[in-house]
Amino acid sequence: MAETGDSGTMHVIVHGGAGGVPDDPQPRQAVLDEAAAAGTAEATPLDAVDAAVRVLESDVRFNAGVGGAVQSDGVVRTDAGVMTSDREAGAAAGMAGVEHAVSVARVVAEETPHVFVAGDHAVDLADDFGVATDVDLFTDETRARWADADPPQGSPKEHLAWLDSRFGGSTSDPTADSDEKEGTVTERGDFSDHDTVGAVAFDGESFATATSTGGRWFALAGRVGDVPQLGSGFYAAPAGAASATGAGEDIAKVTLSRRAVRHLEDGLSAQQAAETAIAEFGELTGSSAGVILLDSDGEAGSAFNSDGMQTSVARR
Numbered sequence: 001m002a003e004t005g006d007s008g009t010m011h012v013i014v015h016g017g018a019g020g021v022p023d024d025p026q027p028r029q030a031v032l033d034e035a036a037a038a039g040t041a042e043a044t045p046l047d048a049v050d051a052a053v054r055v056l057e058s059d060v061r062f063n064a065g066v067g068g069a070v071q072s073d074g075v076v077r078t079d080a081g082v083m084t085s086d087r088e089a090g091a092a093a094g095m096a097g098v099e100h101a102v103s104v105a106r107v108v109a110e111e112t113p114h115v116f117v118a119g120d121h122a123v124d125l126a127d128d129f130g131v132a133t134d135v136d137l138f139t140d141e142t143r144a145r146w147a148d149a150d151p152p153q154g155s156p157k158e159h160l161a162w163l164d165s166r167f168g169g170s171t172s173d174p175t176a177d178s179d180e181k182e183g184t185v186t187e188r189g190d191f192s193d194h195d196t197v198g199a200v201a202f203d204g205e206s207f208a209t210a211t212s213t214g215g216r217w218f219a220l221a222g223r224v225g226d227v228p229q230l231g232s233g234f235y236a237a238p239a240g241a242a243s244a245t246g247a248g249e250d251i252a253k254v255t256l257s258r259r260a261v262r263h264l265e266d267g268l269s270a271q272q273a274a275e276t277a278i279a280e281f282g283e284l285t286g287s288s289a290g291v292i293l294l295d296s297d298g299e300a301g302s303a304f305n306s307d308g309m310q311t312s313v314a315r316r
């Protein structure tokens with residue numbers, strides 16, 4: 001157990017997704033600041049990341065909870081993962097109508113003997129443990145975007161053909177540059193430019209992390225990305241904890257969060273570990289991501305190789 005931080009102080013860092021530079025950075029920053037502050041009011045690191053991420057899931061500006069990305073069958077499905085440095089972990093994925101995916105991940109960690117529950121059964125689990133289901137996750141913007149999408153009918157093969165015709169077969173990088181504008185598909189797939197949310201907290205003794213997303217815009221129905229995969233979208237250990245965002249398939253292939261925490265274990269600071277992990281990620285995959293970290297000194301670190309990633313740090 002790490003005990004070198006300022007015991008009694010709750011340290012929280014949050015992110016609002018790696019991607020393009022948003023049109024509305026200030027209101028987004030205000031929500032991130034609110035989320036980080038909400039985390040510092042909590043008693044434990046797990047409560048802190050849960051509270052912080054719930055704020056972000058409820059804000060339509062972020063691709064998590066309400067405002068989540070629409071999959072190829074017109075359904076918004078949410079994913080999340082949580083972990084503590086005591087190696088308590090839970091994840092939930094592919095949940096239609098669940099705003100607070102982070103709370104379901106927490107139910108998996110605290111109420112089941114498992115680490116990952118998916119699909120309709122995760123929704124049933126949420127319902128049984130008092131997490132709201134049947135929530136309308138569409139916003140006016142997502143409704144309009146979906147209506148413009150000329151959605152496919154039929155089988156997964158037909159959905160894949162539709163994806164291929166729109167995205168040229170490349171679906172690896174949600175943050176890839178494009179000549180096209182927000183609201184239309186990009187050259188390599190429009191997966192919402194800046195969106196997924198995450199939080200890391202440290203109380204001087206232990207760490208927790210949580211990441212939550214609606215995934216990628218127009219991904220094949222049923223697709224699950226890095227976010228709820230342990231070690232990819234989130235990871236916590238006694239040396240520190242991480243939350244990642246960006247090109248989900250590529251993040252999963254290099255287990256970005258585990259990689260970043262490994263650098264803390266090797267003695268790097270949070271900032272050095274974030275920069276090293278993102279540099280390695282870029283070299284290995286050629287795509288875009290971001291990561292936030294806290295280390296056992298209570299120092300926060302963040303790095304990204306996309307055009308932007310907003311973060312907020314609060315301590316109390």
Ligand SMILES: NC(=O)C[C@H](N)C(=O)O
Pocket residue numbers: 017018174191192193194195196213214215216224225226227244245246247248249251
């Ligand atoms: N923008 C994101 O962070 C998307 C998320 N990593 C996913 O692939 O589901």
